[in-house]
Amino acid sequence: xxxxxxxxxxxxxxxxxxxxxxxxxxxxxxxxxxxxxxxxxxxxxxxxxxxxxxxxxxxxxxxxxxxxxxxxxxxxxxxxxxxxxxxxxxxxxxxxxxxxxxxxxxxxxxxxxxxxxxxxxxxxxxxxxxxxxxxxxxxxxxxxxxxxxxxxxxxxxxxxxxxxxxxxxxxxxxxxxxxxxxxxxxxxxxxxxxxxxxxxxxxxxxxxxxxxxxxxxxxxxxxxxxxxxxxxxxxxxxxxxxxxxxxxxxxxxxxxxxxxxxxxxxxxxxxxxxxxxxxxxxxxxxxxxxxxxxxxxxxxxxxxxxxxxxxxxxxxxxxxxxxxxxxxxxxxxxxxxxxxxxxxxxxxxxxxxxxxxxxxxxxxxxxxxxxxxxxxxxxxxxxxxxxxxxxxxxxxxxxxxxxxxxxxxxxxxxxxxxxxxxxxxxxx
Amino acid sequence: xxxxxxxxxxxxxxxxxxxxxxxxxxxxxxxxxxxxxxxxxxxxxxxxxxxxxxxxxxxxxxxxxxxxxxxxxxxxxxxxxxxxxxxxxxx
Ligand SMILES: Cc1cc2nc3c(=O)[nH]c(=O)nc-3n(C[C@H](O)[C@H](O)[C@H](O)COP(=O)(O)OP(=O)(O)OC[C@H]3O[C@@H](n4cnc5c(N)ncnc54)[C@H](O)[C@@H]3O)c2cc1C
Ligand code: SF4
Numbered sequence: 001x002x003x004x005x006x007x008x009x010x011x012x013x014x015x016x017x018x019x020x021x022x023x024x025x026x027x028x029x030x031x032x033x034x035x036x037x038x039x040x041x042x043x044x045x046x047x048x049x050x051x052x053x054x055x056x057x058x059x060x061x062x063x064x065x066x067x068x069x070x071x072x073x074x075x076x077x078x079x080x081x082x083x084x085x086x087x088x089x090x091x092x093x094x095x096x097x098x099x100x101x102x103x104x105x106x107x108x109x110x111x112x113x114x115x116x117x118x119x120x121x122x123x124x125x126x127x128x129x130x131x132x133x134x135x136x137x138x139x140x141x142x143x144x145x146x147x148x149x150x151x152x153x154x155x156x157x158x159x160x161x162x163x164x165x166x167x168x169x170x171x172x173x174x175x176x177x178x179x180x181x182x183x184x185x186x187x188x189x190x191x192x193x194x195x196x197x198x199x200x201x202x203x204x205x206x207x208x209x210x211x212x213x214x215x216x217x218x219x220x221x222x223x224x225x226x227x228x229x230x231x232x233x234x235x236x237x238x239x240x241x242x243x244x245x246x247x248x249x250x251x252x253x254x255x256x257x258x259x260x261x262x263x264x265x266x267x268x269x270x271x272x273x274x275x276x277x278x279x280x281x282x283x284x285x286x287x288x289x290x291x292x293x294x295x296x297x298x299x300x301x302x303x304x305x306x307x308x309x310x311x312x313x314x315x316x317x318x319x320x321x322x323x324x325x326x327x328x329x330x331x332x333x334x335x336x337x338x339x340x341x342x343x344x345x346x347x348x349x350x351x352x353x354x355x356x357x358x359x360x361x362x363x364x365x366x367x368x369x370x371x372x373x374x375x376x377x378x379x380x381x382x383x384x385x386x387x388x389x390x391x392x393x394x395x396x397x398x399x400x401x402x403x404x405x406x407x408x409x410x411x412x413x414x415x416x417x418x419x420x421x422x423x424x425x426x427x428x
Numbered sequence: 429x430x431x432x433x434x435x436x437x438x439x440x441x442x443x444x445x446x447x448x449x450x451x452x453x454x455x456x457x458x459x460x461x462x463x464x465x466x467x468x469x470x471x472x473x474x475x476x477x478x479x480x481x482x483x484x485x486x487x488x489x490x491x492x493x494x495x496x497x498x499x500x501x502x503x504x505x506x507x508x509x510x511x512x513x514x515x516x517x518x519x
Contacts, residue, residue, distance in 0.1 A: 034507055040515045041489060105519030126511040145510055161491030163506070174495055181492050183468035185434065186518040230518065243462035243496055250431050250470045273518045274434035276468025276488035278495070 004030045005333050007142055007151040008121075009129045009164065011038040012109060013315045014299030014322035015157035016116040017056055021326025023120035027333055030151070031113070031121055032144055034128035039109030042159075043184060043277035045223050045232060045312055047207050048108070049100045052320035052354075057115055065111050066101040067227035068205030069094070072198060075310055076261070078213040078222070082384025083261035102205055102225040102232070103315075104186070129158070132167050132295070138339070139168060139294035153294055153329045153338040157322060160280045160300040168295045171288030174303065177240035177370060178282030180220055183253050184234030187269035191229045197265050198226045209310060212380030214256045216247050219369050219376055221309070222256045224265065231266055233257060236279055236312070238370065250274075279314065281307040283366040284359040290350065291343040298325035304355060308362050308428065309369060317355050324349040368427035372420055374412070382412055431470035435486040443512040447484045448505070449493065455480065455501040463493050463501055472501075488514055 008019045011033035022029040035041040047070055053060050071093045076085040092098050117123055124144070133141035133148055141150035156164055160179065165171040191202050198206040205226035214222025220237035235253045242249055256262060280286070280303040287304070290297050298304075299318030306313045328346035332338045350356045369375065389404040398404075409417060460480045463472040469486045472493070487508075494505040507513070 036511055036515060039519050041513070042519050043516065044519070106516045107519075109519070128507040128510075130506075161489075161494070173498070176496055179492075179495055181466055181468055181490070232518075239466060239492065239496055242466050245465055248465045248470060249468055250434075251429055254429050271434060271437055273437055273516060274431065274469070275438075275516055275519065276490040276492070278490050278492060 002141070002150040002152050004028045004149065004151040006030075006153045006155060006329055007032065007149060008155045008157055009142065010034075010156070010158035010301070011113045011116075011123070012042050012105075012157065012159055012299065013112065013318035014325065015155070016109075016112040016121075017319050017322030018155045018157060018298055018326035018329070019116040019121035020056065020119045021323055022330050023116065025327070025330035025334075027330050029121045030124065030149065031116065032124045032127065032129050032142065033113070034126070036126045037110055038113040038125070039106040042105040042109055043182065043275045044103070044105055044315060045184070045225055045234065046103055046105065046315065047100050047225055048103045049313065049316040051097060052316045052323070054096070056319065056323050063111070065107040066103060068102050068200070068203060070100045070102060070207045070225075071204045072200060072206040074206065074208040076208065076210045077380035077383040078210045078259060078261060079381035079384045080213060082381070082387065083259075084380070084383035084387050100207075102207070102227050104227055104230070104232070129164065132164055134167075137293060139292065152333055153296065153343070155325050155329060156295065156297045156301045157299050157318070157325075158301050160278045160303070160305070162301040165288060165297060165301050169289040169292040169297065171297075171302075174280065174282060174286065175240070176243065177238060178280065178286045178303070180236045180238045180279045180281050180307065181242055181249050182234055182236045182277050182279050183249050184232060184275045184277075185253065185257075185271050186227075186273040186275075187231045187233060187266045188229060188272045189231060189266070189269040193268075194226050194229065194231060200226070202228075210256070211309070211376055213259060214252060215376060216245060216252055216255070217373070217377040218242060218245050219373070223312075224262070230272065231269065233266060236307075238281065279307060279312060280305040281366055284356070284363040287359070290347050291340050293339045296325045296329060296343055296346055298322050304359065306358060306362055308365055317358075320353055320355050321350060324353065324355075362428065364427040368423055372423070374416065374420060378412060382408060431486070435469060438486075439515045439517060440485065441512050441515065442485045443509050446509065448508045448513070449484050449487065450503045451482055451501055452503045455497075459497050459500040462496050466492050466496050468492065
């Protein structure tokens with residue numbers, strides 16, 4: 001007889017939801033989280049699209065520690081001296097099904113964990129699972145410090161830097177082009193100042209993504225999210241590109257913060273935290289096996305994350321994957337078969353859900369980004385030069401727009417531009 | 429630029445004398461240079477004399493050096509012991 005029906009490793013986004021579903025199904029479940037409190041080790045940008053959370057916890061908005069509802073989107077092509085931005089806002093961003101919020105993980109994750117505990121999940125914090133216990137190739141428990149704890153099924157929700165997925169399902173460590181390094185700072189400012197700078201009310205905020213200068217032309221980008229009384233600002237750079245860059249990633253963030261288009265946003269603020277974390281961005285083709293005998297993988301431990309350039313999504317995927325993992329594990333426990341075959345319904349459920357559907361749709365995007373350096377190196381400056389022709393006047397007679405702008409595009413090469421645009425659209 | 433001031437804002441419980449990341453004896457400079465650029469905490473440094481230094485105390489436990497340089501620079505990488513390491517208050 002095992003100690004628990006299920007053990008969940010990690011309490012970020014996927015873990016607590018998996019535990020919640022198991023507890024709701026009447027199964028005994030233990031969550032082991034290495035942080036002294038949940039969220040103590042976690043970093044996201046971050047904006048949470050709430051659709052998947054709403055499915056599991058419909059009343060979340062009443063009690064979850066959310067920062068600001070995002071009602072303003074900006075995407076910028078940031079060049080050395082210029083910045084060209086598209087801004088979008090829509091009343092639909094306030095409709096429940098589309099709602100997204102900025103979150104801070106050290107506040108949000110403890111709340112998620114509390115929901116699982118309330119449903120009946122048990123928690124151990126402050127200790128990492130060091131290895132899996134296996135019998136005849138089947139996962140039967142975990143080793144955490146001195147303790148060997150057994151379970152009928154183990155759910156790995158230990159995130160992108162999993163040290164266990166290899167042993168569990170033979171997943172290889174991610175390659176440097178399948179992960180990006182995120183470096184982030186939290187900058188404290190009065191709430192009203194943030195609202196004024198973001199052009200929002202105090203409950204609402206902005207999400208702002210940048211390509212070009214933030215990574216000094218490398219694959220990746222910069223982000224800004226407004227929280228209640230802090231601003232999250234960071235850079236995400238693909239590791240394979242970053243290792244050859246002349247500039248260290250923390251210096252990229254420093255330069256990004258000092259860019260004239262960005263600096264006024266955080267001016268007068270105090271940096272209260274400096275964090276770093278990996279992001280899985282290998283896409284659908286980097287997914288490892290999602291089940292093994294006695295084990296399931298949910299969230300970024302299985303590379304579930306979408307970096308589509310204009311947005312990073314991992315939390316809504318992890319929450320949905322946690323839900324399906326918990327439900328599939330509970331069903332397998334009830335049926336008395338937690339072998340890989342008994343757990344196979346999990347993969348099918350994910351294939352039918354937006355998690356793997358969206359990852360499949362965007363399957364070609366990682367390769368597109370990696371193989372289109374112009375996107376990061378030359379297009380931001382090109383956009384700036386076009387804008388110069390529109391807006392910079394010094395009393396010299398203006399040239400017809402066609403004559404002023406076409407040479408700029410020609411310089412980049414019409415066919416390359418058209419080709420990149422077409423491939424980009426196809427990849428999306 | 430030096431990251432020390434920023435890391436000073438973070439909360440850590442440092443496991444003194446018990447490094448969770450160990451490096452190989454003499455890592456090839458080119459491989460070490462990769463980590464100078466990729467470590468978000470700036471813990472891999474090259475001094476004026478060209479010698480590389482590393483201090484695990486400010487580690488953000490991201491795993492970047494594990495992915496980028498296991499075997500070449502990083503000899504072993506594990507999470508810090510119970511209750512040790514970085515403790516984010518915002519995240
Ligand atoms: C810079 C950055 C920006 C991002 N921006 C966004 C965004 O705006 N929107 C979005 O949706 N997503 C964003 N993401 C992605 C998102 O944060 C992740 O996809 C998401 O957190 C994955 O959830 P998870 O539950 O799979 O893993 P995590 O949230 O990483 O949770 C894993 C948990 O497992 C614990 N753990 C690990 N190993 C062990 C062990 N051996 N024993 C015990 N516990 C262990 C960890 O401490 C952690 O609590 C961003 C990520 C980064 C780094
Ligand atoms: S784990 Fe991350 S923060 Fe720690 S030393 Fe390695 S790269 Fe730097």
